[in-house]
Amino acid sequence: MVLVAALAGFFGGSSFAATPGGGIATASGVSASEQTCRACHSIDTTKVGPPFRAIAERYRGESDAVARLKKSMLEGSSGKWSTGAAMPANAISDADAERFAWWILGIK
Ligand code: HEC
Known part of the structure; x- marks a missing residue:
């Protein structure tokens, strides 16, 4: 179950499965969409x-941050x-956009 593994990685805290632009390959490899993000983001x-760190700093603390970042990823910005x-x-x-949004907002 890829999804379960991804969630386990996410909630486990230390090793994220979703790494858009992050350069951290996981056991399951890097998805095509993450490669796409890396073309434009680091x-x-x-x-x-x-x-991504600047995005995290701008939106962190806003209650609708995940929804806004998801919308930008899915609809463009x-x-x-x-x-x-x-x-x-x-x-x-939609699920990947949410995963990426949480991952980005978690960058310190
Ligand atoms: C073709 C280049 C390109 C690709 C591919 C791309 N982005 Fe972006 N991204 C941008 C640009 C340019 C902006 C700034 C847009 C703006 O000024 O509103 C941006 C902004 C963002 C934002 C901030 C949006 C906001 O509302 O402030 C997030 C989050 C984001 N990208 C995530 C991603 C993720 C995750 C992926 C891969 C699924 C991705 N991007 C793929 C170019 C790209």
Whole structure:
């Protein structure tokens, strides 16, 4: 059960299964969608999109952060960050978007 394994990794705290842009491969490998994120994002440096750490800092503490990040990933986003680029809608599932949102918000 991949999903159970992913959730176990997530709630286990120390080893995340979801690593968009993180570069940490897991036993189950890195999904195609995570590779796609890495084309435009990294943890600490601005590529096409803003660094995941900066996103975490901006949204952490907002009660609807997960919902907002999910919406941006699923529907695309532009004008919120001054990278001069827009994010197209990503072809990921609702569950993956939620997983990525939680993972990003967990970056310290
Ligand atoms: C084609 C490049 C590209 C790809 C691929 C991409 N992003 Fe983005 N991403 C961007 C850009 C550019 C922004 C800034 C958009 C803006 O200014 O509103 C962004 C913004 C974001 C934000 C912040 C949205 C907000 O509301 O502030 C999140 C979260 C995010 N990306 C996650 C992801 C994840 C996870 C993936 C992979 C599933 C991904 N991105 C794939 C370019 C990309």
